[in-house]
Amino acid sequence: MAKISVIMGVFNGEKHVSKAIDSILNQTYSDFELIICDDASTDNSLNIIKNYISKYDRIILVENDVNLGLAATLNRCLEVAKGEYIARMDDDDVSLPHRFEKQIEYLEANPNCTILGGAARLYDGEGDYGKISHKRNPNKIDIFKSPKFIHPTVIMRSEALKKVSGYTVADYTKRTEDYDLWCKLYANGYKGSNLQEVILNYYEGRDSYKKKKFKHRIDSIKLRKIWRKKLKIPFNIYFVTIFKIIIGGLLPNKFMMKYHRVKFKE
Missing domain, CATH: 3.90.550.10 (Spore Coat Polysaccharide Biosynthesis Protein SpsA; Chain A)
Incomplete structure (x- = not known):
């Protein structure tokens, strides 16, 4: 079980989401899982995330069928989080x-x-x-x-x-x-x-x-x-x-x- 569960909501974040994910994968502390919930994006965000999932087994994807907003999206991440600690991350930050x-x-x-x-x-x-x-x-x-x-x-x-x-x-x-x-x-x-x-x-x-x-x-x-x-x-x-x-x-x-x-x- 990972020490940290990183939770990230994504909605139409194709411009920056790769930088955000990379910044988590490049942490000097490595005992974490990254849980990403796509909030019914209409751009290429979901495909970008799936490409990462094919390469890194520590990334977990949750998908919303309709746009729920950030609070509900983060709660969906919390439902599957197993870490002792919960770390927040946004799709356009580093x-x-x-x-x-x-x-x-x-x-x-x-x-x-x-x-x-x-x-x-x-x-x-x-x-x-x-x-x-x-x-x-x-x-x-x-x-x-x-x-x-x-x-x-x-x-x-x-x-x-x-x-x-x-x-x-x-x-x-x-x-x-x-x-x-x-x-x-x-x-x-x-x-x-x-x-x-x-x-x-x-x-x-x-x-x-x-x-x-x-x-x-x-x-x-x-x-x-x-x-x-x-x-x-x-x-x-x-x-x-x-x-x-x-x-x-x-x-x-x-x-x-x-x-x-x-x-x-x-």
């Missing part, structure tokens, strides 16, 4: 070679850590343009305010994911499935940490702020209403958090572009 080695070393030395993320280098078609990193040891208030783990950098303990029944599949978690999962884990007494070094190249357009439609902000507000009670968050923190979400959706694109350049240190 894990650096020592990622798993460093994360397993940390988790084995810190048994109270359930979620372990790390920093990421941002890149797009024009090259690298910034870096994302989060607080080393976020508490439940940090988690409530905003996602404090970069989803595709994370390794989690499998037993904890089983206890919280994996990802929540709902309309209001379509773009917030990771935030919801962190809240579920923290509400159940689990905690996480972030390595402060870059362990993954994260594909994100420089205008990524445009992807967050106001509807998605409303969904994130609904989620925070749910988790405020379960995490026992003080009302003043809840109010300020909601206010920032609303204001962020009302600000003009020019302002948000400047903010993102500062935030990502472009």
Whole structure:
């Protein structure tokens, strides 16, 4: 049985999926299985994945007959995962070679850590343009305010994911499935940490702020209403958090572009 089960959802990822798979196969830590669920892709993604499967027996393919979205797709991967640890990976990112080695070393030395993320280098078609990193040891208030783990950098303990029944599949978690999962884990007494070094190249357009439609902000507000009670968050923190979400959706694109350049240190 592999120590790590890597779970990857793929939807129309033909442009980058080969790089993503190669970056996992080239890890210095080799005790893993790679579970890929194709979410009813309409491009050449499935053929690319099958070509890898013909060469590597550690890759497992799951196929969705219809497009289910990321949360349901990852849950299908979890159904067949056998590892003690669950590692996330996206179809357009690149894990650096020592990622798993460093994360397993940390988790084995810190048994109270359930979620372990790390920093990421941002890149797009024009090259690298910034870096994302989060607080080393976020508490439940940090988690409530905003996602404090970069989803595709994370390794989690499998037993904890089983206890919280994996990802929540709902309309209001379509773009917030990771935030919801962190809240579920923290509400159940689990905690996480972030390595402060870059362990993954994260594909994100420089205008990524445009992807967050106001509807998605409303969904994130609904989620925070749910988790405020379960995490026992003080009302003043809840109010300020909601206010920032609303204001962020009302600000003009020019302002948000400047903010993102500062935030990502472009």
